[in-house]
Amino acid sequence: MKIQDVLLSDYGKASSIASPVNQLMTDFAVDFRDGCDINLGVGYVNERTIPHQQIQHACENVLAHPKKYRASLNYGGAQGSPNLIESLRRFYIENRIGGITEQILNNRDIIIGANGATSLLESITHLLPAGIVLTADPMYYIYCNDLGRKGFRVTAIPEDEEGLDAERLRAKLKMLGDEKAAIRFFYVVTVNNPTCTILSNTRKRELVDIVTRLSYEVGRKIPIFFDNAYSDLVHDSAVEPLASALCYDPLGIVYEIGTLSKILAPGLRIGYLIGSKGPFLNGIIQRTSDIGFSAPLINQEIASYLLDHGIEAQIQKVNTGYYQKAKQVKAWMTELLGDNVQECRGGSAGFYYYLTLVNVATDTTSDFFKFLTRTTRQEAVDGPPGSQHPKVIYIPGEHCVHSDGEMVEVGKRQFRISYGFEELPQIHTALKLMRSAIAYSHENSLGYHCT
Known part of the structure; x- marks a missing residue:
């Protein structure tokens, strides 16, 4: 007689399938290269704020x-x-x-x-x-x-x-x-x-x-x-x-x-x-x-x-650090992403920015996402096998908005980035790569419409 697997509750069945963000972060972590890849998706605090x-x-x-x-x-x-x-x-x-x-x-x-x-x-x-x-x-x-x-x-x-x-x-x-x-x-x-x-x-x-x-x-x-x-x-x-x-x-x-x-x-x-x-x-x-x-x-x-x-001194130190980072990252986003950003929220508290792009999709099937995760299957973009160009991970807005809510469509053009964990030089590099990802998305969009 065939033995069935462990009998799971409804919650057990639902939990046996990784949530989208859990799967996204797990996939990214498998091949993550310290000193090369940049994680703007993780909600970790900055190590320098820990006393x-x-x-x-x-x-x-x-x-x-x-x-x-x-x-x-x-x-x-x-x-x-x-x-x-x-x-x-x-x-x-x-x-x-x-x-x-x-x-x-x-x-x-x-x-x-x-x-x-x-x-x-x-x-x-x-x-x-x-x-x-x-x-x-x-x-x-x-x-x-x-x-x-x-x-x-x-x-x-x-x-x-x-x-x-x-x-x-x-x-x-x-x-x-x-x-x-x-x-x-x-x-x-x-x-x-x-x-x-x-x-x-x-x-x-x-x-x-x-x-x-x-x-x-x-x-x-x-x-x-x-x-x-x-x-x-x-x-x-x-x-x-x-x-x-x-x-x-x-x-x-x-x-x-x-x-x-x-x-x-x-x-x-x-x-x-x-x-x-x-x-x-x-x-x-x-x-x-x-x-x-x-x-x-x-x-x-x-x-x-x-x-x-x-x-009290510890809280002041933490907030001073995040304030300085928020101000610098906002300046870089204005400089590098410019008019491609329809709306930007955050920067006054916590350590996230939440961006809505103009006519650029950010979901996991988008050109923007594939460029940054080096999954375009184009060596000129991704880099050679075994030595890919730096990857950048963020949280796509599609995972942040409710699937049955009013924001499903706009969520496909949104994403969250953290300025908490990574240091400013890495964040600057990531934003420059995002600028390139937007340009890549526009190029592919024009190519699609031309054909």
Whole structure:
């Protein structure tokens, strides 16, 4: 008798096929050549922003003070290290992060994820039943793809210069009619990934008001999660200080997800959630226990020490570095890409630019993409076998916009580049290659139309 393969759940079946971006980055990494190829697609922080010596010093101090940092190399509690939770409270209150006060935090809990902010986002999908999730378009493709694999129906609302468009959201809710009862939660990235559009304070308050009214309409609290992954990286002084959505939340439906990955080090895997006490947060804590007891306690204590010793200077250093890079990259894009760019978003926060080109496709089948990944099958363009010309990878807009949304067509001319990980000389080279890729695309387009 033939033995069948392992029986997979629906989620297992969906996960057995790599997501488009996962496959794209995997394919690129296989043949990646350090010092030659350029990765503007990866969302890594810049290595020079990671405080290596301070982390080493923090680790030594944690291990040297076992009375304060108890059993730091053992298992920890599922809510998180009491030291880290207290350090986060102090950091928020003393620095008035988002206008948060002690009174606001007294009515909320802070919990630490098992493995960074992503583990908290993933836990949400286990605690809430499948249904409709509303978010912005372009969307955070990694999480939205995961939601789809879990059986959620993602509905993406186009953003404008202030973030998720509130008027379009109201129109969508009206169109849903009785289906509004199937809405499970709202997911809003305050500095959007991929566009780095900053959610304005006015829009933030408006979104909380919309979801509050909707909660009363359907007769139950509908949570709205604000992903603040890049909120500490607002490096343009012209941007108004970002207010916390917790300040606008009389009903207790706002949850904010933060991370120390961007301002300290992704390898510490410290993500946290702030929200109203109750069954939902209790469920997140239990989920953390189920999947790994806690985040590594030594990492939590190191993060606590760093928050207590010089975090303000570290944040300033990180933002100064990204501001300088953003300014230089924008100047090069203007010089090298010029009128070929229809729209450019980003540059004031985070470390991404999101570009829309004029009459140039950027999807994985496009001439632009093939030129940069050296897959045109033309040796004059790609270089000789075994010694190809430098490759450049980016995130195509086709993967960033919702496949059933309003931005499908324009998404085919969009792409995200990161100025975080690679250094400026490599980014300059990549932009020059993009200029050549645009010229190659135009040449092929003219040749096609002539024939």
